[in-house]
Amino acid sequence: MVDLVLILRYRKAVTYGFHVLLGALEEHETRTSYEVVFAESASSATAAVREALPRARRVLVLWSFYSPDAAALAEEVNAIKAAAPGALHVAGGVHASAEPVQTLDAGWDVAAVGEGEPTLLRLVDAGGDPVGVPGLAYRDDTGAVVRTGKPERLPLGTFRGFSLRWQKYNAIEITRGCVYACRFCGTPFMFSARFRHRPVDDVRWHVDRMRERGLRDVRFITPTAMSYGSDDESPNLAAVEELLASCKEGIGPDGRVFFGSFPSEIRPEHVSVEALHLVRKYCHNDNIIVGAQSGSQRVLDAAKRGHGVEEIRRAVRLGVAEGFRINVDMIFGMPGESAEEAAASLGLARELADLGxxxxxxxxxxxxxxxxxxxPPGDVDPDMITEVDRLSQRGALYGHWQKQRDHAARLADAAKAYPRPGRSRTLLRLDPPT
Structure with a gap:
């Protein structure tokens, strides 16, 4: 009999979190005998639980998801529990970290709060018993919520960024946390409002392993690409060049390096001729993503973006002049956004589209x-929708903004059901100036 079976509810939409957990696990020495099973559907997860229960002392089903997926996956976890009772279902990721009680009430048995690598290793050492393992929340026999405290926060290079043993690869996380702490983004509040960077030699180790296995494309996960190596709001182009040069050398002449494109972006004020020349010199992407978010300076200030509207225009002009295709992230329906400010965002979108x-x-x-x-959830009035559709029809706009309207409404309803003490709209500065 094996001590522990870990069943990963493995979805293509969310794989990175599992890959880094497996990367940490494969190096970890433990007395616990365990197996890892990948379940790519609800039915395969149900079958895996049924198969594992007779031969394992404990079975954990691990879940990772973002907030927009929480409601649908809650239905799934409860269906699996009804069809195959006996396993312990553990939810991780940004939603479980931010809303552990809501997660437990939705049907999961345990919520992992914070960074998952040290928590999983301690949980494996404990044979899957959550009692006393830091970084968890669960209910005791009386129904009271037990919180086991924060997990240890370690340097980013402590654990591998993907798994060799299970052959699960992904973009390499080079920075965790973010000093900017934008009010709409969960990254700085889950990982702290400071940067932790993976050292260049550690990134190179990952690139070398990729090349050995025939992988040829190197991409990066970072909240702000040009902040690599920096401790503050100033880009560190020397550190960026050292990183990119090493990665280009490591992946070899047949490989490709992508930087400042999906799944990362460049802040507008970090777009400079020097920065773009580094991308051109070492990388293969002909496009970059610029995070703009709004065409209203007041909304940008309220969101604590740390840059202005003019810097957005300047970034796009520079990028186009240097021969890049520019993708600009914009958020419509920001809190407290007036009709005039919404029109300013739409006007900026048109202006940038005209630039290419x-x-x-x-x-x-x-x-x-x-x-x-x-x-309140983001709302886009009918006239705005018409104008956005026009941009989309001419190929100047893309995205899942319509589907996000539905997600936003569900998230707002869930927040009302789980109010946070001491919060008010005044504190959130939701209302536009009069």
Whole structure:
């Protein structure tokens, strides 16, 4: 009999979190005998639980998801529990970290709060018993919520960024945390409002392993690409060049390096001729993503973006002049956004599209774990929708902004059901100036 079976509810939409957990696990020495099973559907997860229970002392089903997926996956976890009782279902990721009680009430048995690598290793050492393992929340026999405290926060290079043993690869996380602490983003509030960077030699180790296995494309996960190596708001181009040069050398002449494109972006004020020349010199992407978010200076200030509207225009002009295709992230329906400010965002979108940029449109979602968690959902009036559709029809705008309107409404309803003490709309600065 094996001590522990870990069943990963493995979805293509969310794989990175599992890959880094497996990367940490494969190096970890433990007395616990365990197996890892990948379940790519609800039915395969149900079958895996049924198969594992007779031969394992404990079975854990691990879940990772973002807030917009929480409601649908809650239905799934409860269906699996009804069809195959006996396993312990553990939810991780940004939603579980931000809303552990809501997660437990939705049907999961345990919520992992914070960074998952040290928590999983301690949980494996404990044979899957959550009692006393830091970084967890669960209910005891009386129904009271037990919180086991914060997990240890370690340097980013402590654990591998993907798994060799299970052959699960992904973009390499080079920075965790973010000093900017934008009010709509969960990253700085889950990982702290400071940067932790993976050292260049550690990134190179990952690139070398990729090349050995025939992988040829190197991409990066970072909240702000040009902040690599920096401790503050100033870009460190020397550190960026050292990183990119090493990665280009490591992946070899047949490989490709992508930087400042999906799944990362460049802040507008960090776009400079020097920065773009580094991308051109070492990388293969002909496009970059610029995070703009709004065409209203007041909304940008309220969101604590740390840059202005003019810097957005300047970034797009520079990028186009240097021969890049520019994708600009914009969020419509931000908290407290007036009709005039919404029109300013739409006007900026048109202006940037005329320069040759493509607008990646989003609808504001009040995400758990952010200062704007209790804000009303993003709303786009019919006239705005018509204008956005026109941009889309000419190929100048793309994104899932319409679907995000529905997600935003569900998140707002969930937030009302789980109010945070001591929060008010006044504190959130939701109302536009009079």
């Amino acid at each position: 940029a493509r607008i990646h449109a989003h609808t504001f979602m009040p995400l758990p774990g952010t200062p704007w968690r209790d804000a």
